[in-house]
């Protein structure tokens with residue numbers, strides 16, 4: 001019997017599902033059981049061409065509509081997503097293995113927030129009038145044209161919407177390629193957008209690995225590339241986009257610091273460290289995986305952290321009691337287990353977890369290492385799994401320098417009850433998305449993105465509009481033209 005997660009076809013192009021089984025087969029494996037639940041096929045050159053040409057053909061008419069008309073369609077899509085939240089959350093769970101308890105509140109709903117927010121903004125995208133004496137300049141905010149979105153596997157619905165919503169609001173067309181690991185959810189986003197009234201061709205989804213992503217990025221018709229992925233992939237995609245002088249947004253990896261001072265509320269700090277390390281089983285780019293704890297409160301912090309972490313409920317992700325799911329794939333599980341072994345070998349003190357859970361599927365117990373030092377591999381590399389490294393510190397000056405001593409710069413957090421210190425420390429963090437007495441909040445109203453190797457550009461908020469549109473300036477002369485001859 002066909003599994004309910006099996007999509008109608010692999011691709012969604014020009015308003016309809018399209019299949020081409022001559023493309024490489026991509027199995028979809030449910031991480032909680034290891035069973036194959038669906039199959040899709042990578043896009044062939046013909047499928048890539050169909051996606052790009054239909055998007056190119058549809059974009060100009062879309063850009064001619066008023067922003068309010070465009071926004072209405074996006075807001076209708078948001079409503080459909082909310083109505084179907086349960087069904088879409090179950091699909092997200094099948095795609096990623098994340099517990100339903102999480103996907104019900106953080107995935108389709110976050111996608112709907114983006115469609116609603118950018119749908120609301122679409123009618124207010126205007127230029128400005130710049131007086132020049134008798135003359136004047138006016139500016140027009142124009143779409144970029146044809147945008148490509150390429151997704152990672154941890155938030156397939158959210159990423160498809162976070163890229164699609166601002167792109168469409170600004171009058172662009174999008175071709176979106178999900179991660180080959182999680183190909184299912186973006187197809188539903190495309191289907192719902194068209195059900196909401198989006199004209200055919202404006203949001204196409206095609207499947208494939210890096211090769212398909214590469215074909216999209218290098219196509220001369222493409223004006224912008226927005227990637228969510230790792231730093232090594234980001235470097236390749238950025239370079240390919242640069243050779244075609246294309247706009248980019250790069251949402252890449254991190255190894256973010258979470259700093260806990262000795263005057264912090266310990267319960268809240270422990271909660272922040274849990275949210276910043278174990279949500280989505282640690283597969284979150286902005287995670288605060290280097291937890292710097294002041295030496296005066298270290299043992300108290302570790303005791304509470306271990307007690308609370310041992311309460312995590314690992315189990316069937318579709319059971320709403322479960323709050324900790326498997327790694328997305330067997331491969332990712334093995335990468336993370338490799339880091340755990342490295343941590344042990346490097347002499348870090350294992351506080352809890354540290355091994356695969358004794359059950360089917362790709363589960364790793366939430367793991368905390370203490371006495372981690374800056375030179376350890378587990379303190380330097382992005383693990384992208386449930387492995388928290390706790391490091392000690394003594395002074396504010398010292399911890400700021402150590403927190404910033406990394407190539408990454410996605411996020412940073414601080415827990416303290418000293419108001420001045422909170423702002424002083426965050427002011428010196430080399431990071432794009434920061435938190436005070438909290439961690440990992442990502443509302444659509446707030447800009448999201450990194451500095452240094454963690455990325456270029458911002459998603460969400462009004463900032464995203466600047467990355468999916470450009471400004472034309474028009475000088476208007478009211479009098480005669482003076483010329484030298």
Ligand SMILES: NC(=O)C1=CN([C@@H]2O[C@H](COP(=O)(O)OP(=O)(O)OC[C@H]3O[C@@H](n4cnc5c(N)ncnc54)[C@H](O)[C@@H]3O)[C@@H](O)[C@H]2O)C=CC1
Pocket residue numbers: 150151152153154155177178179180208209210211212213214217228229230231232233234236237250251252253254284285286382384410449450455
């Ligand atoms: N800053 C952010 O917003 C987020 C960043 N991430 C980062 O994503 C990574 C995990 O996701 P993965 O899927 O493993 O990343 P990845 O870098 O392996 O792949 C990302 C996407 O790029 C595509 N791709 C690979 N090579 C390509 C090429 N040469 N040209 C065009 N496309 C190519 C892949 O098929 C996939 O769709 C982590 O490093 C994580 O930190 C994840 C979520 C959010």
